Structure formats: structure tokens, C-alpha cells
Amino acid sequence: MPICGDDTAIPLPADPAGLAAAGSGWLTTALHAYGTLSPDNGVARITECTEVGGGSTGRKALLSVECTRPESGLPTELFAKFSRDLDDSLRDVGRTQMQPEVRFAELARRPGFPIIVPTTVFADYHADSGTGILITDRIPFGIDGVEPQHHKCLDYEMPDALEHYQTLVTSLAVLAGWHRSGAVDDVIDGFPVDLQAATVGERPPLREERLARQMGRLAEFADSHPELLPANVLSPQFLSGLAAQIPVIVASEQALWPQLLATDDHLALCHWNANVDNAWFWRDAGGRLQCGLLDWGCVSQLNVAMALWGALSAAETDLWDDHFDDLVVLFADEYRAAGGPAVDPDALAVQVLQYAAIMGATWLLDVPGLVRARLGEQAKTMTRFDPAIKDDEGIRAPLQMLTNVLNLWQTRDVGALLAALH
Template sequence: SGARLAAWCFNGRFGKDILEIFPPPEQPPMLNTGTKTRVEQYLHFLKEDIPHWLPAGLVDATFESTLMETLLEVEKAQRDIFTCMYSDKSMVGLVHQNMQSDNALFWRDEAGGVQAGFIDWGKVKQDTFGWELACGFYAIQPPEMMAACDMQLLRIFIAEFEAEGGHRIGWETMLEHYRLCWCLLAVDVVDNPSIIWQSSIHTTPGQLRRVPSSEDPRIWHLPDVARGTLATVLNLAHLWKRLDMPGFFAEWRKAHPG
């Protein structure tokens, strides 16, 4: 559905002037700051509150040092990242920036096939496709699910976008934008433990030690926002090494020194 929405703004299905009705994306008026303190808080949460939820060796010395070093550099580079992404017009179009399951509508068509669409159309805007996908995936729970499917979902987006009349999007371009969006999301996600600690009597500092896993009923019965916020914390931890975020950002910064 996200790929169709994006393609239809280029193939004329929404009319010739649709991209004039929705203004192009702009730099955010405010950027994330205080990253050092946020990363320290995030690492404390992983090591002291939910270490039993994480695979052995996931949060090790390398994880800790590269998370701090990389996100401190990302904080400085936020405007450069937005400029880079928004300058690539092939990756900008109509998106639903909250493309998560609680904003989805599912039904069966006349042939019995499952179709999907969106609700919460206030989130439709012009932005980079990487944002739509990263923001759509980052609250997937459990994190193993995102790890198993995010690369394939990126490829499905590319294929569906082209099939619906959109232009060709290169895989390397899509992957770069996806990782850049995760860089920006990371400097925000590392502050999420402060939200989680206030969400429930079961999630206050130290209490999650008593909860055996993220699939425990005490977690599943949290409000949607709290449960999603917790999922973002887990997903960041799981993808950091899998997508080699430190190595990727270091290479990107060399090519885009600002």
C-alpha cells in the first residue's frame, strides 16, 4: 500500500498537481540534542532492566562504544543527513509516515485475496520513502520479526512501486536511505527508556527485571504507544550490528563531510 501511494503520485492516478497540493519536505525546526546522556540512559536500560530479553553478547563493549561514538557524530550531522535525503528527488513522494499495523485496514477482495490500506490519513505527506519504511518497521514486535523481513520488505516496496508506474529505484539507494533514517531514529529512540519507565507499574526502573520476556501479558496489555515505544528500543539494539550502522555511517560521513 505504501508503494502504491508513492507510485500513484507520479503516474497521474492522483492527478497532475498532487505534489503541488502536498508541499515538499522541509528540514525539521528542531533537532535532537543531549545524545550523550540519552545513550548512557539507553545502555543502562538494556543492561539493568532487560538484559534477560536480549541475546547473549548483543550488548557488549563494541556495541556500547560504537553506539556512543556513532550517535554523537549523527547528532552533529542531522541537517546534513536530511539535506542528502531530500536532495534525491527519486526517493521523495507521498508517504504515510505512521505506516504501522494499528493504522492499517485489511479486507478480502472479490477473489478472496487479502488487501490492505491505510487509516489516519493526516499522516500522509511528502517525504523520503526511507522515512515511511523505517518508521513503519521500527515498532515491529518481536525484534526477530523485523530482522527476518525488513530487507525483503524494502525489495517488495521497490518492485511494487515500479509495477504501479513509478520510476526505477536502485537497491543501494533504498538501503542507504533506510540506514540514514535509522541513524536519525536512533538519536531519538535512545531517549525512549524515559517514556517506558513512566508507562506502567510494571515498567518503572528495575521492575522489568521481573518480567521474563517482551511477550509477557504485562507487556502486551500496555497501551499501544508504550508497547510500541518498547519495541523501538529492542529493534535498535538488534539492528545495530546486523546493519553495521557504525561502519555504514563512518563511510557515509567520509563521502558527505558537510
């Protein structure tokens, strides 16, 4: 029995090979069902269906089509994203992330939708199996005024990094404010508040014994790999002080979530992971930088502090040092201007730092082991600009995020902010 979408009731291919086999006839039916292709038009043929890698879940493909006749507003250079990866059980665990993404694609078709996202030509999902497909226009990175894609944790190669983050933060704030203005009250139940569901994979609980081992390995790493961390977090005094806060960290994990949930003015529809690699940028006729946002997996109502950490977590450390407070103020101003409630930037900044600390303790303290496992003894003489690190996102990204968390702990007295939770 074929697996059919819950909305359109048509069979859903689970991977690029299935899409290619279904062919132009399936695409015609799908686009008719979604209302993006005129009833008297059809997809004449598929000229490209090439699987591509990337991302943490699902299979993906570049798709090009020709219609029986050209149709205004219908892109023909497309990107297909599948919820499933039936050949990789770890990646397939994330299949449920597409369900809210499909709902969001429908929401983005609403007149007055306030930010730029890819144009969706078809999206549907089968909840019981977790099978889904999302087909959008293909972003022309590096073509027709669109900047080349900016990859995660390579911001030191990006011109005007601050301007890019200002643009990202503004887009997040405008969407959140639009939601809080009441514009989507009729459908917002489809994006429930579940703060702890915004994650890829099952989040391991914090345990004092495990954290103590990780902190010990971090101190050894700082001593043996001094070029991979900034000077201000290499101090044995800082690292021993951090280890002494393990009971506070563990207690804060459970205290954080009720606090984030109770701050009602901070709850809004958000992109969870708006790093620069999940955006595209161009300049308008007046020279002002604009952006669109990609990859809406886990989209839901979040505390906006979570969205800000998601957007800034991979930035350069000096952006946090020099501009974090201003970016929080920018978010608060744009959120209010778009119809959201007035929020205190200082209180919002505290929640960003508290959330960043718990996420860092949960996900990033194994980075020393990752570096050693991948690179061995040679890593002891490397900097983060060494090609073995720079060219491997699986190393450079968690290393930069860990650096940011440690730097915030050292510069912002994060331990005291966590203690204030309970």
C-alpha cells in the same frame, strides 16, 4: 463568531459535543456541501454520537445516522475525527496535521485513485485556527471478513505477519508510483515536500551532551533489565561502541535531510505512519490479502525511505532480520509498476537505515527512563510479554522500536552508513 471551513464555508464543530449539539441539520448541510448526499435527501437523525479515545491528536467519536431515505453509496455508520483537543494543550499542538489529511480526502475521491482508504462523507479545515473535522465510514473490524484490528507492536499475535507487511508495502508503493506517474500533477502542490514537517510534536535537536547521558542510561538499562532487550544488543562492547559514535550521529542529523531531499526518484506522495494499526485487512474472493490505510495525518511528499520506516518500525525484529531486503525490493518493483521511476533497492535500503538511526537517536533513547518511571524496580525481572508492558502501548511500542533500532545498528553497521553521509 463561528469558525467556518475554508472550502465549504460552513461552521465547524470542534469536538464531539459540538457535533452532537449541531445535530442532523448541520450534518445535512455538511454532506450537501461536500456532495455526498443528494440535494433532495437529508439526515433525519443522529442515533449515536459517542466519544472514543485513541491517537495522539484531536478528539474522536463514533457516529451513526439515519437519512430521510436510504442512499446508495452513503455509509451511515461513521467515524468523526476532530483536529482539536481544547482540553489538552499537548494533543492540540498536532491540530495542523489535519490540513493535508483533508486535502488527501478530496484527492481520494478522484476516479482512478489507486488504493483503498476510508470513504469520506465530509472534510473541511480552517487554517487560521487549526480547526477541522473529518467524517468517514467506520471500519468494521472483525466483521464481514474484515480482520480484527492489529494493534501496534503485537505482531507476535498476528497470523502471517510477513504477508501483512507485504500488503502494506505494496499499497504504499502503488500510491507513490501513481503520484509519480503524473496522475496528480494538477493538485500535488497541495502536498509540498517538507521532510522535517513529518512528525508529531517538535523534534528535539541532537546534542552530544544529551546523547552521552542517554547512552549511559541505556548501558545501565541493558545491564539491569536484560530480559527487555535482545541478547545481541546487550554486550557492553556494542553499547560502548555505539556511545563512541555520538559525534557521527550528531553530524549525520544535519547531513541526512539534504541527502533525502536530493534523491529525487525517492520523493513521492506517502503515508508517513503506515503501521499495521493504521490499516485494515481482508481477503478477496481469491484468498489474497488486501488492505486499506487509515489515519493520513502528515500525508505529503516524502522520501519513500521515511514511509518504509514508518510502516516497519513497529514490526518484530526477526522481520527486519529475515525480510527487510525483500520488502525493499518489493516496494521498488511495485513503485515502478505503478508508474514511478526505477530505483536501486540497495540505495533505498541504506536511506531507510540512515533515517531509522536518526529517528531512533532523536526519539527513542529515553525509553529506559520511561520504563523505570512507569514500572519501577519490578521491570528488572520482566520480559516484553509481561502484561504490564504488553497491555500498555505507551511502553511496548517505544520499547519495540528502540529494540529494532539497536538491532539494526548491531547487524547492519549503521554507524558506517551514517559516516558515509558526510
